[in-house]
Amino acid sequence: MSLPPLREVIAAHGLSASKALGQNFLFDEHLLDRIAAIPGDLTGRNVLEVGPGPGGLTRALLRAGAQVTAIERDARCLPVLADLSDAFPGQLRVIEGDALKIRGDDLFDQPYAVVANLPYNVGTALFTQWLSGQAWPPRWTSLTLMFQQEVAQRIVAQPGGSTFGRLAVLAQWRSSARLAMKVHRSAFTPPPKVMSAMVHVEPATMPEGVSARMLERVTEAAFGQRRKMLRQSLKALPGAVEALPALDIDPQRRAETLSIDEFVALARSLS
Structure with missing residues (x-):
């Protein structure tokens, strides 16, 4: 028309x-x-x-x-x-x-x-x-x-x-x-x-064993102080800093250097 x-x-x-x-x-x-x-x-x-x-x-x-x-x-x-x-x-x-x-x-x-x-x-x-x-x-x-x-x-x-x-x-x-x-x-x-x-x-396919809310909390903490190392930015999230070594994530890295798979693995370990 x-x-x-x-x-x-x-x-x-x-x-x-x-x-x-x-x-x-x-x-x-x-x-x-x-x-x-x-x-x-x-x-x-x-x-x-x-x-x-x-x-x-x-x-x-x-x-x-x-x-x-x-x-x-x-x-x-x-x-x-x-x-x-x-x-x-x-x-x-x-x-x-x-x-x-x-x-x-x-x-x-x-x-x-x-x-x-x-x-x-x-x-x-x-x-x-x-x-x-x-x-x-x-x-x-x-x-x-x-x-x-x-x-x-x-x-x-x-x-x-x-x-x-x-x-x-x-x-x-x-x-x-x-x-x-x-x-x-x-x-x-x-x-x-x-x-x-x-x-x-x-x-796409959702990774297994991951809480969407936990991933949101991880990214909120990590990018909330993006200029700081993870050992500082993740302090407010119980267990997060302690989980990094087991995931082969250097606590001295900054949030923007992590891959999405690494964020997912961290959220899964805390879920």
Whole structure:
């Protein structure tokens, strides 16, 4: 179905991006179609979108054949999304609310993919929420998410560099994470001060005998004082420093030098 250009729709509804809600709108239909293609064929698949705003990415997901459930807290955008729902009968469900308080698993009876141009102010919190918890594999089949490029690089970082930290361990210890696409700041309205990037995450096999909460505690302690040696940073975690020699981990190393397997082994020994 032919739809009016997004810029015309936004002008007609008197919309503007809300800084308080971390909004930055995307208008480039070609770019949005490329983003919608990252998780693969979406025909008939359930997709959760967070913060659709005026529905640019939503349009692309609907064109790709997805069954979209969109969570939007900005009431100004609801009439635009209602028009979009009319244009794609039976494909779009819009829920007004705060995505931090709504569990995706409660919205779907079947597996679902998450695809979103996340509001900058809640992106990391939502990402952490989706990747946390002991239950694995998750109900979601993939996460395809827009972040500030700096955050995206931290998610896919490898050990040994300054960008490697808690986000990388969380994203990679039982998932695969890759940088799928860089997006120039000029693609957004209004243009943010920083560059952006799409990250694509898929669940992998969870290592046996590891408590997800313990791994979170280990990384919290280790990276909470990342400039200090492990013998100092892990002091607050009972038994952690004592466990290092048995795992062939030098207590004089710093957190960013440990591999994800070493973090997993330490968490397993303390679980």
